[in-house]
Amino acid sequence: MTxxxxxxxxxxxxxxxxxxxxxxxTGVRAEIGRTEVTGIDVxxxxxxxxxxxxxxxxxxxxxxxxxxxxxxxxxxEVLRRSAPLMGDQGGVRFLALSVSDAAEDVIGVIRGGARxxxxxxxxxxxxxxxxxxxxxxxxxxxxxLAGFVLDAFAATDTPPVDEDLDRLTQREREVxxxxxxxxxxxxxAKQLFISVKTVESHVSAVLRKLQLSNRHELTRWATxxxxx
Numbered sequence: 001m002t003x004x005x006x007x008x009x010x011x012x013x014x015x016x017x018x019x020x021x022x023x024x025x026t027g028v029r030a031e032i033g034r035t036e037v038t039g040i041d042v043x044x045x046x047x048x049x050x051x052x053x054x055x056x057x058x059x060x061x062x063x064x065x066x067x068x069x070x071x072x073x074x075x076x077e078v079l080r081r082s083a084p085l086m087g088d089q090g091g092v093r094f095l096a097l098s099v100s101d102a103a104e105d106v107i108g109v110i111r112g113g114a115r116x117x118x119x120x121x122x123x124x125x126x127x128x129x130x131x132x133x134x135x136x137x138x139x140x141x142x143x144x145l146a147g148f149v150l151d152a153f154a155a156t157d158t159p160p161v162d163e164d165l166d167r168l169t170q171r172e173r174e175v176x177x178x179x180x181x182x183x184x185x186x187x188x189a190k191q192l193f194i195s196v197k198t199v200e201s202h203v204s205a206v207l208r209k210l211q212l213s214n215r216h217e218l219t220r221w222a223t224x225x226x227x228x
């Protein structure tokens with residue numbers, strides 16, 4: 001049993017934090033990384049795919065807290081390149097921790113090998129509990145996200161291929177979804193912790209790749225694919 005109330009924990013778990021926002025990693029480490037209280041020993045951090053693959057291979061943690069959207073290919077790419085380290089007994093296990101609650105993100109990392117998916121609204125104590133459950137081999141999902149997984153795997157064994165969507169990077173998909181939901185560039189920049197200019201660049205790239213002319217066409221395109 002893990003005690004987060006001030007007494008010494010009876011067990012520990014070695015954890016790597018993977019997120020491209022340094023301030024978020026700092027906050028998570030401060031919240032859960034007090035090993036003498038939580039039992040969580042943060043043994044490494046990374047901010048993109050390449051550094052994540054390297055630190056996971058070097059430290060062989062019990063659990064990796066993995067953001068879905070990362071420079072270099074996203075969390076799915078980290079999972080793909082770390083696949084040899086996974087396993088039922090003693091392997092590295094991955095728990096997605098993301099601001100995104102989009103079904104395609106959830107399904108993507110689960111198909112990639114993650115054992116669970118929780119959003120960044122989770123409390124510190126709940127996150128500690130989720131880490132130990134993942135370490136024990138359980139699957140952990142926020143209740144609504146679990147519904148995505150059940151529906152997706154019940155409906156089909158293989159997700160439909162969308163070549164147009166596959167041309168977009170993870171970050172471009174995230175910007176696309178927010179644009180389609182009616183967010184202004186400034187609001188998107190604030191939500192994704194990027195500049196307005198970067199948002200504009202992503203929108204331009206999305207329009208070019210999808211051969212669309214404006215955000216209205218983009219919204220219709222996303223709505224037709226149920227991405228909103």
